[in-house]
Amino acid sequence: MRRVVVTGLGALTPIGVGQEAFHKAQLAGKSGVRPITRFDASALPVRIAAEVDVDPEAYIDKRELRRLDRFVQYALIAAHLALEDAGLSPEELDPERVGTLVGTGIGGMETWEAQSKVFLERGPNRISPFFIPMMIANMASAHIAMRYGFMGPSSTAVTACATGSDALGQALRMIQLGEADVVLAGGTEAAITPMAIGAFAVMRALSTRNEEPEKASRPFTLSRDGFVMGEGAGVLVLEAYEHAKKRGARIYAELAGFGRSADAHHITEPHPEGKGAALAMRRALEDAKVAPEQVGYINAHGTSTPVGDRAEVLAIKQVFGEHAKRLMVSSTKSMTGHLLGAAGGIEAIATVQALYHGVIPPTINLEDPDPELDLDFVPEPREARVDYALSNSFAFGGQNAVLLFKRV
């Protein structure tokens, strides 16, 4: 099977736009969590989120913008950044050999809410003719394909918070199996809306630390009280090794393995012992024939929810045994918040950067570590040369996706 490498990083995140800004912000331990500005959140129990600061008009024609939900706008911006970072101009590619696989957990929530209001107030005949094509989840990949004329396989992963990793894993298979030579893959999300924040809040899934936004996302601490909603997109250029080599591309890392599983347990709660998560990690290692001891770093799912963080730590211990104590494990969500379907995308970028630059990003806000969770969570950025790193993503519904990256 063909080897697959990462040659471009498109990061649109709450702590930085562009891979360099994102990398610097991680090393500075910057938090992207702020009071919500997108809408008036004063009546909600949760009034904080991690918004991205970007002007879509700098990237997308004004006329086209009106018919794009924000989640598609973000995907287009991240795809642009990824291609630019890869030094690829679409003209030098065989368009029939380039695929697109950018997923979303939720899709066009903002559009859905706006058009529901139109429907209820003015009736079915006033629904925008753009409602469906703006809202449906497949449109991120479809618009990237349209914009650049890429005619290879175009698909969509929709696995809630595992989406970004799932999309990258599926893209890996596309290239391994010879369906495409280059794939733009990752995740996008734009769910900082009244309905989505309200709905996650009533599930008690979100942190209510409204008075201290920058401290609200605090994975693996005793005082963690839920995740913080983030938004943005992470799109990577995955490329067949031979293809990248031939054009003299900068290679950041190899995407060496992918593992998936289901908890088969509950609609929102993870399996209490992290059984499904452990299975997905094991499968990612087996996929690349890598022993647990060869792994040096895990970019954790680590959302800062009480049950999720515990289950993940248990899962890591099951897979790595004694080696778990030597592993560095960090949650970049402590800085970016939880980007749902885009999380796997930007965390893949963070993991690749850790391997490439030899610096592990920190888990910030680790002020009161939970004594039950006794791994090395890297409270400060740390220089370390690591050969293999995992990026974990676990979803509502118990769908798990894990990526294994290798330093080159």
Added chain:
Amino acid sequence: MTEQEIFEKVKAVIADKLQVEPEKVSLEARFVEDLGADSLDTVELIMGLEDEFGLEISDEEAEKIRTVKDAVEYIKAKLG
């Protein structure tokens, strides 16, 4: 409403819905060929005209409205 007044209002609706410069919206301009509208833009445009003039335009009638002039004449006749 005079024909000129109708034209000015139609022009504003078109400029907004199709995001084109108002100067480009001449009486002769065709929605698809000259102003770059696709099938969904056309639906949105008709909805915009219905709202602006308080009219209901059936699908059959909407089919026949292909230029700015078609729209102005149709609305003028309808408003009587």
